[in-house]
Amino acid sequence: MTATGSSTLPGLLPDLEVIRKDFPILSRRLADDRPLVYLDSANTSQKPQCVIDAMVDHLERHNANVARAMHQLGAESSEAFEAARDKVAAFLNAPSRDEVIFTKNASEALNLVANTLAWARGPLEVAEGDRVVITQMEHHSNIVPWQLLTQRTGADLRWFGLTDDGQLDLSDIDELITERTKVVSLTWVSNMLGTINPVAEIARRAHEVGAIVVVDASQAAPQLPVDVQASGADVVVFTGHKVTGPTGIGVLWGKRELLDQLPPFLGGGEMIETVTMERSTYAGIPHKFEAGTPPIVEAVGLGAAVDYLGAIGLDNIHRHEQAITGYLLEGLATVPGVTVLGPLDPTLRGGAVSFEVDGVHPHDVSQLLDSFGIAVRAGHHCAKPAHKRFGVQSSTRASSYLYTTPAEVDAFVEGIIATQKYFKVA
Amino acid sequence: MSVDLDSLYQEIILDHYRNPHHAGLRDPFESEVHHVNPTCGDEITLRVHLDGEPGHETVSDVSYDAEGCSISQAAASVMADLVIGQQVDEALRKHQAFLELMQSRGTIEPDEEVLEDGIAFAGVSKFPARVKCALLGWMAFKDATSTILAGTASTTTPEENR
Numbered sequence A: 001m002t003a004t005g006s007s008t009l010p011g012l013l014p015d016l017e018v019i020r021k022d023f024p025i026l027s028r029r030l031a032d033d034r035p036l037v038y039l040d041s042a043n044t045s046q047k048p049q050c051v052i053d054a055m056v057d058h059l060e061r062h063n064a065n066v067a068r069a070m071h072q073l074g075a076e077s078s079e080a081f082e083a084a085r086d087k088v089a090a091f092l093n094a095p096s097r098d099e100v101i102f103t104k105n106a107s108e109a110l111n112l113v114a115n116t117l118a119w120a121r122g123p124l125e126v127a128e129g130d131r132v133v134i135t136q137m138e139h140h141s142n143i144v145p146w147q148l149l150t151q152r153t154g155a156d157l158r159w160f161g162l163t164d165d166g167q168l169d170l171s172d173i174d175e176l177i178t179e180r181t182k183v184v185s186l187t188w189v190s191n192m193l194g195t196i197n198p199v200a201e202i203a204r205r206a207h208e209v210g211a212i213v214v215v216d217a218s219q220a221a222p223q224l225p226v227d228v229q230a231s232g233a234d235v236v237v238f239t240g241h242k243v244t245g246p247t248g249i250g251v252l253w254g255k256r257e258l259l260d261q262l263p264p265f266l267g268g269g270e271m272i273e274t275v276t277m278e279r280s281t282y283a284g285i286p287h288k289f290e291a292g293t294p295p296i297v298e299a300v301g302l303g304a305a306v307d308y309l310g311a312i313g314l315d316n317i318h319r320h321e322q323a324i325t326g327y328l329l330e331g332l333a334t335v336p337g338v339t340v341l342g343p344l345d346p347t348l349r350g351g352a353v354s355f356e357v358d359g360v361h362p363h364d365v366s367q368l369l370d371s372f373g374i375a376v377r378a379g380h381h382c383a384k385p386a387h388k389r390f391g392v393q394s395s396t397r398a399s400s401y402l403y404t405t406p407a408e409v410d411a412f413v414e415g416i417i418a419t420q421k422y423f424k425v426a
Numbered sequence B: 001m002s003v004d005l006d007s008l009y010q011e012i013i014l015d016h017y018r019n020p021h022h023a024g025l026r027d028p029f030e031s032e033v034h035h036v037n038p039t040c041g042d043e044i045t046l047r048v049h050l051d052g053e054p055g056h057e058t059v060s061d062v063s064y065d066a067e068g069c070s071i072s073q074a075a076a077s078v079m080a081d082l083v084i085g086q087q088v089d090e091a092l093r094k095h096q097a098f099l100e101l102m103q104s105r106g107t108i109e110p111d112e113e114v115l116e117d118g119i120a121f122a123g124v125s126k127f128p129a130r131v132k133c134a135l136l137g138w139m140a141f142k143d144a145t146s147t148i149l150a151g152t153a154s155t156t157t158p159e160e161n162r
Ligand SMILES: Cc1ncc(COP(=O)(O)O)c(C=O)c1O
Pocket: A042, A043, A105, A106, A107, A108, A139, A141, A142, A187, A189, A190, A191, A216, A218, A219, A239, A240, A250, A382
């Protein structure tokens, strides 16, 4: 396969072939010697050599527990772990490194917020009669924790609906965001529809009534510059494995005033100041929310990942994603029987494109594409309510990233046409 | 086109997918169940009607409303063909044979006497991600039948989760 189209598409990363060489997996041949066309990056991204090397180097040379080992390796490991926190703080433009909490993934970060808001006493407490507002395009990870919170406390769960073209329907914002609203939690970029939401505008409205704004940046952090200060949010979460980092690590950024007031989430080692048999006092942030041995190697890998993305530049990555996504949408538009779910304007969306193929179930689409070496996702992508909104049970999703080439998009579109032929629907 | 793919999508499977047998929900029935494949969202609502003396029941009807991929739809269709009119014991024996075939990762030679068109699914067992699809309808049948035999059947549509 040649990336001939790459020179003709404005906005592509200029060193695309060099970038691809950073990702060893992209040179893999699959069964029957097919080259891999990886279009499942919204599910998890591939990892560059520098991330792999940073983790291997840590394990080979610096491995020790953090904070509690009084020896040289312990100091090196602690330093590497805390350096990763600095890198993530810079990546997010966080005002303070202490506001960066390492979690297991985005899901744990969202559960941390939802649980501690239920346990809080005083003005932050979410209690009976209070309201939590989410949206119909959330990943299950930003729905279920809020259902649990509202069910346990007797608070009321409400949500923004969606317009037919896959945007948030903000027409009832005044009814949803009221004096009773304590939390507004929404995704920055939808993992199903690709929609980019007006986070700052919603945050401004939520703050007028004193609500806390939680933003799920799991799909935004990989492909947009995420500046937590400009976002207007009180809490921003993302997951390491989608930003070219490893699995097993996520990030919660929160404003200090808020995190200081929230009670601990998990109890254990490292999150305490002092412990007696009767009671304990807690460490300050970030350690208050990091009970037990943290994902040390994973943090080191994540630090290398955000450095890698930073060196390429999130603005450049965003332009690349828009160029590739526009090209992919154009390609799909040429295939009769294919319907894209979500905005059709590439400037309004991220790089995840969900679609239906008339007469062929998404499972069968992805099976056929897999037989050509093309990896996509089929199913509800952990966004069942959003699928239901569009009257579909499931969809196929192609999601690009900084290493995706126009030639891969061509192969994908040809694969869809071949799929239709195989199932005799075209 | 890879050989494996054609072993997955046997012509018989695609025929059942395009023209599913016994589809649609019918009366009478003693049990109705709703099963989903949580990873992909495939769903089936399935009813079972048994006749006959306790201990010697016959599967008089299996009716269903399914939404899913070719493999899950075709498997439900073949399953209904295979179990309708059978003694319950025999129907459950077919369930067991199909389950073993699906879990075999391509190592079992299926018995055509027992599974008839169901042998077309032998290739599915080599695709671990699709085994759950093929089993969705069969598991629903087993569940519905067992609840009738245990006297715990529900005849109201379970809480919908669509
Ligand atoms: C928008 C969004 N939120 C949350 C998540 C959950 O991430 P994780 O499974 O790593 O916790 C994902 C990805 O799966 C996602 O796309």
